[in-house]
Amino acid sequence: EPEVTQTPSHQVTQMGQEVILRCVPISNHLYFYWYRQILGQKVEFLVSFYNNEISEKSEIFDDQFSVERPDGSNFTLKIRSTKLEDSAMYFCASSDEGLDRGEQYFGPGTRLTVT
Amino acid sequence: GESVGLHLPTLSVQEGDNSIINCAYSNSASDYFIWYKQESGKGPQFIIDIRSNMDKRQGQRVTVLLNKTVKHLSLQIAATQPGDSAVYFCAEKGTDDYKLSFGAGTTVTVRA
Numbered sequence: 001e002p003e004v005t006q007t008p009s010h011q012v013t014q015m016g017q018e019v020i021l022r023c024v025p026i027s028n029h030l031y032f033y034w035y036r037q038i039l040g041q042k043v044e045f046l047v048s049f050y051n052n053e054i055s056e057k058s059e060i061f062d063d064q065f066s067v068e069r070p071d072g073s074n075f076t077l078k079i080r081s082t083k084l085e086d087s088a089m090y091f092c093a094s095s096d097e098g099l100d101r102g103e104q105y106f107g108p109g110t111r112l113t114v115t
Numbered sequence: 116g117e118s119v120g121l122h123l124p125t126l127s128v129q130e131g132d133n134s135i136i137n138c139a140y141s142n143s144a145s146d147y148f149i150w151y152k153q154e155s156g157k158g159p160q161f162i163i164d165i166r167s168n169m170d171k172r173q174g175q176r177v178t179v180l181l182n183k184t185v186k187h188l189s190l191q192i193a194a195t196q197p198g199d200s201a202v203y204f205c206a207e208k209g210t211d212d213y214k215l216s217f218g219a220g221t222t223v224t225v226r227a
Contacts, residue, residue, distance in 0.1 A: 004158075033214075042220060043159060043204060048213040056213035091158045104149075104215070106158030 002026045004107035006092050012113045013082055021077045021110045023092030032075045033093040033104065034067065036060070043091065049075065082114045125222045128199075134192040136221045138205030143186060145207040149215065150179060150190045153202045162190070162203075192223075200225045 005024045013019050025032050034046040048055040049067055066078045075094075079086055089109040128134045140148070146167040151159035165172045165179045165188075172179050178191040188205050202220040209216075 031213075035217075043206075043217040045214040045216065050213070058214065093158075103161045103164075106151075106160065108156075109158050 002105075004092055004094055004105050006090075006107040006110050008110060009108070010111045010113070012115065015084055015114055016081050019079050019082055019112065021079075021090050021092075021112070023075045023077070023094075023107055024073055025075055025092065025094030026096070026105055027073070029094035029096045029105075031055075031095045031097070031104075032067075032069070033095075034077045035091045035093065035106075036088040037091065037109075038088045046077070046090075079112075082112075084114050087112055087114045123221060124219065125224070127224045127226060128195045129226050130197060131194055134190075134195045134199070134223060136190045136192075136203050136223065138188040138190075138218045138221075140186050140188060140205065140207045140218065142207060142209050142216070143183075144209045145216075146210050147208040148179070148181060148188050149206045149208075150177075150188075151204045151206060151217075152199075153204065153220065155201075159204060195223075195225050197225050197227065199223060 004026060007022045011019055032049040035043050036046055037043045045058050046061045047057045047067055052069060064080045068076050089111050091109045092107045093104045095104045149164040150162040152162050153159045163174045163177050163179050165181050170181050176193045180189045192199055200223055202222050204220045205218045206215040
């Protein structure tokens with residue numbers, strides 16, 4: 001069964017450093033998402049991406065965040081200058097159709113620890 | 116065991132019993148709802164969805180009920196198994212939204 005993959009599984013970085021979280025969505029999917037989950041809290045939407053542009057973003061997704069689909073397979077989330085409060089699990093998801101027409105598949109997540 | 120009424124953060128269920136997990140949503144304009152299961156160390160996994168023009172949908176061992184009048188969603192799991200132990204989240208999507216808003220999860224523990 002096709003699946004969303006994410007690398008690395010765990011990333012430790014120092015405050016102020018840049019990090020790039022990588023995702024490989026399911027190959028025929030067209031819609032891509034990033035979510036985060038702070039330990040013990042609910043999953044929070046960050047950004048959705050379709051047709052090489054951001055469809056929607058949350059208030060969390062400020063100027064420190066950016067997304068990119070550099071080639072036909074990868075979808076990345078960059079945090080330019082990490083803060084302690086960025087420590088969380090980051091989940092990538094993809095779907096073949098819009099949110100209410102296609103199931104959204106989540107990757108296993110990247111645990112980001114900012115020290 | 117069953118849990119009805121308000122959302123509870125934890126639910127302990129005897130293996131073989133039915134489970135009911137509740138979720139209250141806030142956006143009356145939400146038109147699509149999903150239940151996710153999240154096992155430890157993994158991402159959310161789709162269980163079942165329902166559109167706002169329906170009030171009930173059934174899957175394999177699961178049923179989702181939607182009450183738009185009181186903005187309440189529930190997930191029923193029949194004959195709960197040890198593999199059902201996980202955190203369950205409801206999520207909603209508003210009209211014209213490109214995002215899902217997740218609720219607080221319910222941790223389900225199945226007792227053997």
